[in-house]
Amino acid sequence: xxTRLARLRAVLSDRQLDAIWVGSAANRRYLSGFSxxxxxxxxxxxxxxxxxxxxxxxxxxQQAPDFTVVRVTRGSEVAAFNEAMRPGQRVxxxxxxITLDQWxxxxxxxxxxxxxxxxxxEELRAQKDASELAAIEAAAQLTDQTMAYAYTVxxxxxxxQELAWMLEVYLREHGAQGVAFEFxxxxxxxxxxxxxxxxxxxxxxxxxxxxxxxxxLPNGYHSDLTRxxxxxxxxxxxxxxxxATVLAAQHAGLAALRxxxxxxxxxxxxxxxxxxxxxxxxxSHSLGHGVGLEVHEMPALAPSSQDTLATNAVVTVExxxxxxxxxxxxxxxxxxxxxxxxxxxxxxxxxxVIAA
Ligand code: ZN
Ligand code: ZN
Numbered sequence: 001x002x003t004r005l006a007r008l009r010a011v012l013s014d015r016q017l018d019a020i021w022v023g024s025a026a027n028r029r030y031l032s033g034f035s036x037x038x039x040x041x042x043x044x045x046x047x048x049x050x051x052x053x054x055x056x057x058x059x060x061x062q063q064a065p066d067f068t069v070v071r072v073t074r075g076s077e078v079a080a081f082n083e084a085m086r087p088g089q090r091v092x093x094x095x096x097x098i099t100l101d102q103w104x105x106x107x108x109x110x111x112x113x114x115x116x117x118x119x120x121x122e123e124l125r126a127q128k129d130a131s132e133l134a135a136i137e138a139a140a141q142l143t144d145q146t147m148a149y150a151y152t153v154x155x156x157x158x159x160x161q162e163l164a165w166m167l168e169v170y171l172r173e174h175g176a177q178g179v180a181f182e183f184x185x186x187x188x189x190x191x192x193x194x195x196x197x198x199x200x201x202x203x204x205x206x207x208x209x210x211x212x213x214x215x216x217l218p219n220g221y222h223s224d225l226t227r228x229x230x231x232x233x234x235x236x237x238x239x240x241x242x243x244a245t246v247l248a249a250q251h252a253g254l255a256a257l258r259x260x261x262x263x264x265x266x267x268x269x270x271x272x273x274x275x276x277x278x279x280x281x282x283x284s285h286s287l288g289h290g291v292g293l294e295v296h297e298m299p300a301l302a303p304s305s306q307d308t309l310a311t312n313a314v315v316t317v318e319x320x321x322x323x324x325x326x327x328x329x330x331x332x333x334x335x336x337x338x339x340x341x342x343x344x345x346x347x348x349x350x351x352x353v354i355a356a
Contacts, residue, residue, distance in 0.1 A: 019044035020092035026293040027121040032064035139223035147348040160198035180214030206235030226332030232356030249273035249319040263305030288316040
């Protein structure tokens, strides 16, 4: 934790900030270790305080040894927040993690110079340390195992919801604290919707089935994995072409990844393959995203991304092709950026066809 605080303090100093208030739950956990649902961190060159309410002061004391825990009662926020600061300081506030109400009641009245920041702590989080890499790798391994289970239990006649629930139960029984997001099990034409929710539609032999799922481990780290397959021989030969194109695009994306690469260049490397095959308009989302304490975090692999890949960033590579009314294919793996490229953290088999 001390290394993380030291890195944050270096950024504050670079940006001529005296301090920062951190309101994001993931940023709070990253910097302090505190996993409770409410609280604010105040970090300056010399101070590190965690302000939270009576439900959490005991837990905060145990989880955040580098922080001074301050108990805040309802109505005493302004006094408690003011106590931490000195008039005239230049203080950062996380613009994307504060409500207008909090700003007006607690922060605006104070006599400091406010600087609204976005992505300041998130940028630190984009480069994982060894303990984080181990945590994400464990989450990825559990998800691989759950996909292997999906391959053995998926049957024609089972509904999307039924399969999604079986996978969720399996994941929870094997160590997950929860799901990283509501699982996607999308069959036939439903698989043409990149973010379809499981329905009571029954799985049919010969149709594409897309499963997108991830684990959240008790330490707060996530995984994210997608596979598409047919139960039995594809009813439509287009499936093989679409599948091969998505796989080639994914390989092109993976081959391009290295430290210093722009997020938009990574996206372009994979997108080019899909465009060359004539499916460009059917790849309707970005190539990938960072994964860690949040399932979608920096850096973004997207046409509009301003991010650059750093060594030890963890990202997904997930191209897809979605043909309305017919179905879709997406293949998603999790990788870590290494000094000379990337290393796969997902190892689930890629099987376009599974015996029905
Ligand atoms: Zn996913
Ligand atoms: Zn994803």
